[in-house]
Amino acid sequence: MERDDLIEYSLHNHHSEEQGKSIRKKIVQVTVLLTIITTVEVFLGAMIKQSSDAWAYVKWSFIVMTLVKAAYIVMVFMHLGDEKKALRNVILIPYAIFIAYLIFIGLWEATEVSEAWKTFGF
Amino acid sequence: MAGHTTQLDAKTLWGGKESPFQTSYGKLMMWFFLVSDALTFSGLLIAYGFTRHDAQDAWPIGEETFNSMPFLGHGYPLLYVALMTFILIVSSVTMVLAVEAGHRMDRKGVTKWMIATIIGGFFFVGSQAWEWSHFIHGSEFGKIELADGSQAIVKGHFGEIANFTVIEAGKHHKKGEIIKGDLMHEFQHAAEKGHLEGGNIRLADGSVAKINKAKDHEMKLIFKKSGSEHKIGAAAITGAAAEKMYYEALYSGEANRVVYGANMKQNEYGPQQYAQFFFFITGFHGFHVFSGVVINIIILLGVIAGTYHKRGHYEMVEKTGLYWHFVDLVWVFVFTFFYLI
Numbered sequence: 001m002e003r004d005d006l007i008e009y010s011l012h013n014h015h016s017e018e019q020g021k022s023i024r025k026k027i028v029q030v031t032v033l034l035t036i037i038t039t040v041e042v043f044l045g046a047m048i049k050q051s052s053d054a055w056a057y058v059k060w061s062f063i064v065m066t067l068v069k070a071a072y073i074v075m076v077f078m079h080l081g082d083e084k085k086a087l088r089n090v091i092l093i094p095y096a097i098f099i100a101y102l103i104f105i106g107l108w109e110a111t112e113v114s115e116a117w118k119t120f121g122f
Numbered sequence: 123m124a125g126h127t128t129q130l131d132a133k134t135l136w137g138g139k140e141s142p143f144q145t146s147y148g149k150l151m152m153w154f155f156l157v158s159d160a161l162t163f164s165g166l167l168i169a170y171g172f173t174r175h176d177a178q179d180a181w182p183i184g185e186e187t188f189n190s191m192p193f194l195g196h197g198y199p200l201l202y203v204a205l206m207t208f209i210l211i212v213s214s215v216t217m218v219l220a221v222e223a224g225h226r227m228d229r230k231g232v233t234k235w236m237i238a239t240i241i242g243g244f245f246f247v248g249s250q251a252w253e254w255s256h257f258i259h260g261s262e263f264g265k266i267e268l269a270d271g272s273q274a275i276v277k278g279h280f281g282e283i284a285n286f287t288v289i290e291a292g293k294h295h296k297k298g299e300i301i302k303g304d305l306m307h308e309f310q311h312a313a314e315k316g317h318l319e320g321g322n323i324r325l326a327d328g329s330v331a332k333i334n335k336a337k338d339h340e341m342k343l344i345f346k347k348s349g350s351e352h353k354i355g356a357a358a359i360t361g362a363a364a365e366k367m368y369y370e371a372l373y374s375g376e377a378n379r380v381v382y383g384a385n386m387k388q389n390e391y392g393p394q395q396y397a398q399f400f401f402f403i404t405g406f407h408g409f410h411v412f413s414g415v416v417i418n419i420i421i422l423l424g425v426i427a428g429t430y431h432k433r434g435h436y437e438m439v440e441k442t443g444l445y446w447h448f449v450d451l452v453w454v455f456v457f458t459f460f461y462l463i
């Protein structure tokens with residue numbers, strides 16, 4: 001039986017020429033931003049040695065810059081920022097919780113294993 | 123998104139009519155697939171972090187390992203991989219422009235931007251093939267094991283090998299014969315086997331030849347494994363001292379004193395797991411890029427044939443776009459954790 005009460009969400013995504021213009025403008029802005037961040041990353045990576053005192057700050061700035069880039073890609077390019085809040089949460093929250101735990105347990109265990117190698121040898 | 127004005131109330135929301143996510147089945151399933159794929163990649167990168175964190179030998183440094191450009195040689199730290207990153211970001215941008223054109227039902231625009239995206243994808247896959255080839259073949263100097271058991275990577279400009287002059291006849295070569303051509307491969311192979319001794323090379327046919335080679339420049343030994351005399355983190359040895367130590371090991375006549383490039387058993391960059399993670403993570407990502415290009419081509423054919431135009435919406439372009447952006451997203455993390463940190 002054909003149902004006529006179902007909503008075709010695929011048809012809701014159209015927009016006008018006017019809206020298209022502002023969307024394209026935003027895409028260009030994000031492109032410029034991503035390019036600048038990548039350039040800064042490469043510059044820092046090539047200039048500052050891992051043995052230098054500033055390395056710890058550089059390392060953390062890399063992680064922050066990566067997360068900023070990732071946020072722009074997911075929110076703007078993948079349109080997750082325009083989706084319903086429920087969908088956004090269903091995608092991001094379980095992932096974030098699981099990965100935060102995995103990073104914690106991975107690095108914690110690695111430290112312990114490293115200590116064990118040092119204590120008992122290879 | 124824009125244009126959606128359906129009134130939400132308790133009756134329609136829970137009557138099975140309105141979806142709480144207000145998105146189509148296909149797009150929702152694409153998102154769920156991407157979340158699971160993101161977990162896979164995170165697992166791989168965290169496993170890499172684990173291994174690096176518990177490694178006892180010095181871990182390779184991105185700007186030392188990846189400093190070559192096609193046609194230009196070496197001395198360009200991270201530039202090539204930055205270029206690859208830029209290509210992938212640009213192809214992500216053209217993809218999002220294709221999606222935007224689809225929302226305006228602009229078939230020509232979708233076709234144009236999809237083609238640009240596919241070209242970017244091919245460029246990236248090609249760059250990665252070059253990167254792999256370079257990683258596998260390695261540098262001209264390789265990694266050397268010194269007399270005290272320490273290991274060092276070697277930087278600098280390798281003096282070109284002009285020719286080999288045969289000083290002891292073998293099956294094929296007569297005494298006094300001068301061998302020319304691409305001798306680098308022969309030289310490295312002999313070095314790994316321990317067939318170099320006191321400035322001479324023992325060739326496969328049993329003949330012995332004198333190596334006529336230009337002088338190396340700016341040689342630098344950086345220690346990656348501690349021995350009884352040299353420790354990890356000690357200042358790099360440069361100049362004549364470095365050359366003396368390097369050629370003592372290279373011309374020792376012992377096998378396995380030098381490693382060139384990378385394979386599944388050993389590599390010149392650092393601990394063995396490093397090369398294995400490099401192959402697995404960048405390989406797995408490259409496989410995603412490759413399948414993304416194939417999917418994009420299939421969707422492009424649908425766009426050209428007018429399938430989606432007849433359907434009244436370009437959601438297929440949006441869905442393949444989600445996958446393509448995801449591939450870019452993964453590369454952003456691989457770039458940071460493999461090349462920068």
